[in-house]
Amino acid sequence: MASFKVVCVAIFLSAFAYHSSRVDGSIAKSMYIDWGNQHTVIQGDDLPLVLDQSSGTGAQSKKTFLFGSFEMLIKFVPGNSAGTVTAYYLSSTGDKHDEIDFEFLGNSTGEPYIIHTNVYTQGVGNREQRFYPWFDPSADYHNYTVSWNPNAIVWYVDGIPIRVFRNYESNGIPYPNQQGMRVYTSLWNADDWATRGGLVKIDWNSSPFIARIRGFRPRACIWNGPNSISQCALPSSSSWWNSPEFSQLSPAKFGQMNWFRKNYMIYDYCQDTKRFNGVMPPECSLPQF
Numbered sequence: 001m002a003s004f005k006v007v008c009v010a011i012f013l014s015a016f017a018y019h020s021s022r023v024d025g026s027i028a029k030s031m032y033i034d035w036g037n038q039h040t041v042i043q044g045d046d047l048p049l050v051l052d053q054s055s056g057t058g059a060q061s062k063k064t065f066l067f068g069s070f071e072m073l074i075k076f077v078p079g080n081s082a083g084t085v086t087a088y089y090l091s092s093t094g095d096k097h098d099e100i101d102f103e104f105l106g107n108s109t110g111e112p113y114i115i116h117t118n119v120y121t122q123g124v125g126n127r128e129q130r131f132y133p134w135f136d137p138s139a140d141y142h143n144y145t146v147s148w149n150p151n152a153i154v155w156y157v158d159g160i161p162i163r164v165f166r167n168y169e170s171n172g173i174p175y176p177n178q179q180g181m182r183v184y185t186s187l188w189n190a191d192d193w194a195t196r197g198g199l200v201k202i203d204w205n206s207s208p209f210i211a212r213i214r215g216f217r218p219r220a221c222i223w224n225g226p227n228s229i230s231q232c233a234l235p236s237s238s239s240w241w242n243s244p245e246f247s248q249l250s251p252a253k254f255g256q257m258n259w260f261r262k263n264y265m266i267y268d269y270c271q272d273t274k275r276f277n278g279v280m281p282p283e284c285s286l287p288q289f
């Protein structure tokens with residue numbers, strides 16, 4: 001029953017695949033290109049991330065945030081995207097940086113992309129979880145959202161939560177809540193590791209590779225430096241901390257997440273005992289969501 005509902009949601013979402021004109025933000029207003037601006041340009045709400053042999057493309061938000069919900073609509077490189085990686089992530093700066101990652105690993109024509117997630121706290125990552133999408137992410141725009149508040153980080157794909165990272169500071173595990181982050185997006189050549197572990201290289205005959213970004217909507221607090229948050233443009237400040245979207249998943253969302261993880265998760269660092277020589281990261285023995 002739960003999985004039937006999720007399938008309906010998925011069909012509904014892909015049928016309407018975000019042709020809605022009600023997009024609050026425009027990329028031109030909120031982001032700028034910081035790499036590869038010789039071969040692409042932001043036009044209103046359309047940012048084509050271009051990768052050719054001269055370079056990839058990267059962009060970042062003009063503002064720095066602490067907590068919020070960060071939506072982006074992305075349409076990935078179609079056809080032969082092997083060796084390419086498209087990233088959508090939040091990061092602070094410095095050697096003890098925090099980072100919340102969505103990365104999308106391309107593949108040969110007809111083979112599935114991989115959705116790769118990770119979180120760094122105080123400069124330490126090694127928390128990868130990987131999934132196959134349940135749709136072709138290059139056929140249309142889909143909604144990739146990071147929701148980050150003092151209690152938890154939730155990664156959403158088309159409204160379905162796929163991963164949660166909880167605040168376990170009380171168990172001595174650092175949590176990102178002190179450093180402001182900017183939002184970044186980029187497309188680059190990662191053919192030394194991305195596709196089938198680096199076995200499949202980029203075919204430059206297929207270049208330029210183009211992924212498209214639009215609909216960036218930060219509903220978030222602006223960070224002005226340590227201990228200073230201003231302008232929380234959140235749905236409603238009173239409901240934010242307690243709303244299901246931002247703190248605890250509703251039973252329905254929880255069911256969707258379990259369905260997704262059961263069927264589409266292909267790697268979980270918490271299961272990789274060999275990698276950690278049996279000494280698993282402490283959060284792995286605590287409830288993950």
Ligand SMILES: *[C@@H]1O[C@H](CO)[C@@H](O)[C@H](O)[C@H]1NC(C)=O
Pocket residue numbers: 018071143144145156158159160
């Ligand atoms: C994208 O997903 C987020 C998280 O579920 C949701 O809050 C938001 O309304 C969605 N945006 C669009 C344009 O559908």
Ligand SMILES: *[C@@H]1O[C@H](CO)[C@@H](O)[C@H](O)[C@H]1NC(C)=O
Pocket residue numbers: 105106107108111112113114194195196197
């Ligand atoms: C690419 O396709 C192969 C074969 O189906 C699959 O094993 C792999 O997980 C896919 N994704 C990536 C990014 O390698």
